[in-house]
Amino acid sequence: xxxxxxxxxxxxxxxxxxxxxxxxxxxxxxxxxxxxxxxxxxxxxxxxxxxxxxxxxxxxxxxxxxxxxxxxxxxxxxxxxxxxxxxxxxxxxxxxxxxxxxxxxxxxxxxxxxxxxxxxxxxxxxxxxxxxxxxxxxx
Amino acid sequence: xxxxxxxxxxxxxxxxxxxxxxxxxxxxxxxxxxxxxxxxxxxxxxxxxxxxxxxxxxxxxxxxxxxxxxxxxxxxxxxxxxxxxxxxxxxxxxxxxxxxxxxxxxx
Numbered sequence: 001x002x003x004x005x006x007x008x009x010x011x012x013x014x015x016x017x018x019x020x021x022x023x024x025x026x027x028x029x030x031x032x033x034x035x036x037x038x039x040x041x042x043x044x045x046x047x048x049x050x051x052x053x054x055x056x057x058x059x060x061x062x063x064x065x066x067x068x069x070x071x072x073x074x075x076x077x078x079x080x081x082x083x084x085x086x087x088x089x090x091x092x093x094x095x096x097x098x099x100x101x102x103x104x105x106x107x108x109x110x111x112x113x114x115x116x117x118x119x120x121x122x123x124x125x126x127x128x129x130x131x132x133x134x135x136x137x138x139x
Numbered sequence: 140x141x142x143x144x145x146x147x148x149x150x151x152x153x154x155x156x157x158x159x160x161x162x163x164x165x166x167x168x169x170x171x172x173x174x175x176x177x178x179x180x181x182x183x184x185x186x187x188x189x190x191x192x193x194x195x196x197x198x199x200x201x202x203x204x205x206x207x208x209x210x211x212x213x214x215x216x217x218x219x220x221x222x223x224x225x226x227x228x229x230x231x232x233x234x235x236x237x238x239x240x241x242x243x244x245x246x
Contacts, residue, residue, distance in 0.1 A: 018163035020140075025159075025191070040220065042229075048193050052162045099231045104198035107230055111194060114229060 014051075021051055023048040024069060035073055037137055042135055043046045043078065045051070046115040049108035050082045050133055057086075059093035078137045084124060089119055140164070142188075143171050151181030151213060157188030160196030168196070171206045172203040181213035186223045196223075197230050204236060238239060 014020040020048045023043050032040035051067055068083040083136030086094075096113060113119055118136040141158045141164035153174040156168055166182075175182045184203065189196075200216065207214030217239045219227060227233055 004212060018161070021161055021163060025156070038194065045193060045226065048161065052193060052195060055162060102201060102235055104201045105194075107194035107197055111226075111229060 004072060005075060010073075011069070013068045013080065016055060016067050017063055017089060018052075018055055018061075020067075021048055021055075024067075026052055028069075028071065031071060031073070032078060036137065041139070042115045042134075043111055043135075046078050046112045047082075047109050048123045050085070050135070054082070054085060055110055058092075067109050075139070077139055081122075081133040082133040082135075084127060084130050085121070087129050088123065088131050089123070089129070091131065141167055143167055145175065145205075147179065149180075152155065152179035153171050153181050153183045155185040155188065159191040160189050160199070161191065161193045162195040163200045164195070165195040169202060176203070176206050176210055176212065176214075180211075181215075182207055183213075183215045183217045185217040187218035187244065188219055188233065189220050192223050192226050194195070197226060197232070198223045201232075209218055213237075217241065 001082045010028075010031050012024060014023055025048055028044055028047065029040070032043055034044055047069065051069070054067055054115035070081045070083065072081070094109055099101075099110065112135065116135045117138045120134045121131040122134055123132045124132060140158045141160060146153045146154045146155070154168070154175055156170045158164070160168060171180060172184065179203065182203065184200065204214050215237045218241055219238070
């Protein structure tokens with residue numbers, strides 16, 4: 001059992017298919033509810049949007065591979081890490097659209113940036129050119 | 140999982156969605172909205188039973204609005220649940236859609 005103050009880590013891995021997105025939401029719902037309260041619903045939305053983004057835009061290079069997510073909770077923050085999110089060359093393509101330009105698509109990135117306190121990409125040491133997407137919410 | 144029911148009245152078809160509206164299920168709602176726009180004089184989308192919506196679901200609601208506008212028929216969102224309304228507000232679309240509240244009035 002984790003000692004008080006020690007970070008707690010949770011991991012889930014799902015097949016890269018839309019029908020498993022609900023499984024990610026259901027897995028993290030009770031985990032994030034405790035530190036974040038009602039805010040947890042929006043943080044789960046942000047995480048869901050990241051997984052959706054992977055499925056919609058990075059599926060071709062990930063065919064047959066799982067989506068792996070790690071959550072680290074400590075006294076100060078909730079950190080969600082979507083492992084091997086994309087290639088570093090694709091980061092510049094991930095942009096929110098202007099909300100005044102009402103059209104389908106492009107909202108997911110806006111949601112993530114609005115909901116989370118910090119969004120960043122971290123290079124993977126085991127996979128040249130690939131990055132993890134790291135979302136943080138301060139408590 | 141998403142469940143969709145339809146009910147016709149002389150002035151419109153009400154499409155009632157229940158469950159979770161995401162990348163997997165949003166196309167089902169879009170198909171129902173497309174059929175209603177083709178066959179009915181107006182479309183009301185009842186969102187009172189939608190427990191979760193993401194950007195894919197919001198995109199379908201926008202598509203429905205634009206398809207209805209192109210056909211010059213009414214298109215309203217009825218009784219969005221608190222979660223749906225929170226995401227509509229996050230999208231800054233609360234003044235874009237026309238809403239109907241069964242506890243009184245439309246906006």
